[in-house]
Amino acid sequence: MSATDGAEPSVSSSNGQVPVDALAAAGLAEVEAHTPILELAAIRAAYGQIQVLHGVSLKVFRGETVVLLGANGAGKTTTISVMSGQMTPTAGDYLLAGRRVNGAAPDALARIGVCTIPEGRGVFPNLTVTENLLMASYGGTPAARIKDQAFELFPRLAERRNQAAGTMSGGEQQMLALARGLVTNPAILILDEISMGLAPIIVDELYSYVARIARSGVSIVIVEQFAHRALAIADRAYIMAHGSVTAEGDPADMEAVLQASYLGSGH
Amino acid sequence: MTDQGSADQRYADLQREVEKLRIRERSPDAERRLRFSGVFATGLGLLLIFLGYWGASGTNQTYEHIPYLISGGIGGLALILMGGFITVRAWVVAMNAELVIQSERQTQVLERIEALLAEQHD
Numbered sequence A: 001m002s003a004t005d006g007a008e009p010s011v012s013s014s015n016g017q018v019p020v021d022a023l024a025a026a027g028l029a030e031v032e033a034h035t036p037i038l039e040l041a042a043i044r045a046a047y048g049q050i051q052v053l054h055g056v057s058l059k060v061f062r063g064e065t066v067v068l069l070g071a072n073g074a075g076k077t078t079t080i081s082v083m084s085g086q087m088t089p090t091a092g093d094y095l096l097a098g099r100r101v102n103g104a105a106p107d108a109l110a111r112i113g114v115c116t117i118p119e120g121r122g123v124f125p126n127l128t129v130t131e132n133l134l135m136a137s138y139g140g141t142p143a144a145r146i147k148d149q150a151f152e153l154f155p156r157l158a159e160r161r162n163q164a165a166g167t168m169s170g171g172e173q174q175m176l177a178l179a180r181g182l183v184t185n186p187a188i189l190i191l192d193e194i195s196m197g198l199a200p201i202i203v204d205e206l207y208s209y210v211a212r213i214a215r216s217g218v219s220i221v222i223v224e225q226f227a228h229r230a231l232a233i234a235d236r237a238y239i240m241a242h243g244s245v246t247a248e249g250d251p252a253d254m255e256a257v258l259q260a261s262y263l264g265s266g267h
Numbered sequence B: 001m002t003d004q005g006s007a008d009q010r011y012a013d014l015q016r017e018v019e020k021l022r023i024r025e026r027s028p029d030a031e032r033r034l035r036f037s038g039v040f041a042t043g044l045g046l047l048l049i050f051l052g053y054w055g056a057s058g059t060n061q062t063y064e065h066i067p068y069l070i071s072g073g074i075g076g077l078a079l080i081l082m083g084g085f086i087t088v089r090a091w092v093v094a095m096n097a098e099l100v101i102q103s104e105r106q107t108q109v110l111e112r113i114e115a116l117l118a119e120q121h122d
């Protein structure tokens, strides 16, 4: 696939001007469709003096669901911290829709549509479900619409709207975290180990929601240690080890790659 | 299947917003470099003045003092001024970045309070 071929102005004009319309029609649209919505290029990142990411490169195209797998300590969460703006890379490029955003603040990235659901859910335990949802609004979105949207997708949350988030089950808290991300209407949703500590049946339910979100055109990055369910809904997969990407490919092939290495597929 | 139209729309929205994004490179390196170059310029200026003094003191002919005065004295003074300016600038940049972060945090808190208040009125 050569995205740039189309960018060559195939129509020449006598006055030497670039025929913009023709160019756009013939090439730019196609090039744009091939510009990843999110790209990490040779990203390095460190905690103080300890370098953890040694040149991570990956791409997420629009509407795609990409899963990032790897053992404990491979650097998955660190990679996500770079994507969310929590960490500024020490080298490499972080691109969103083609623009370099190294050093952009996490709240700025969240506001423009990069929604991250951190490891360990991150709901406010003492606030009710409704209050947690409203925390997600950046002023503009009316409270009523936020609630309609969240409660329509997650009826279970509607039943518990006045319950303190901390008293809900792990699965329900994870749903709340998902709902809170979704009401911001993100372009990119980044999920760090949403299945952690949950019963398989709950994980299935959560992933059915994630699949639904994916169908609505949100680009999704899923980080998981237990691969099976994430691979089932992913379009593409990356495997990380020791701070680098070691494999990339079709999710169907990845199960075999994983089985051959440290992980073994999920159950 | 994925709703491609919606995916395109989300991409377009993100692209529009990301173009508007103001990014302060929060690179600690950049700030350190700026501060270092300020100190370096000041040091170089002091050295030039000393060399100028040293050169000029080697002769008592006034016409021979002039080149030393120009390159050592004036050049050195200019470098010291520049170094001071860069140092102050590094300081202002750092302080300003801190202020922006603070005010963004305050805005966020206010927005949350606003949302909660709106909720009370529903």
Ligand SMILES: Nc1ncnc2c1ncn2[C@@H]1O[C@H](COP(=O)(O)OP(=O)(O)OP(=O)(O)O)[C@@H](O)[C@H]1O
Residues within 6 Å of the ligand: A047, A050, A052, A070, A071, A072, A073, A074, A075, A076, A077, A078, A079, A225
């Ligand atoms: N705050 C920190 N300070 C210092 N080192 C850290 C910090 N956070 C993570 N690390 C180190 O960075 C490496 C990568 O950690 P990271 O959390 O990215 O791994 P992970 O792939 O998400 O693992 P897990 O599957 O356990 O969540 C690990 O060696 C870890 O010890």
Ligand SMILES: [Mg+2]
Residues within 6 Å of the ligand: A076, A077, A078, A119, A192
């Ligand atoms: Mg992790």
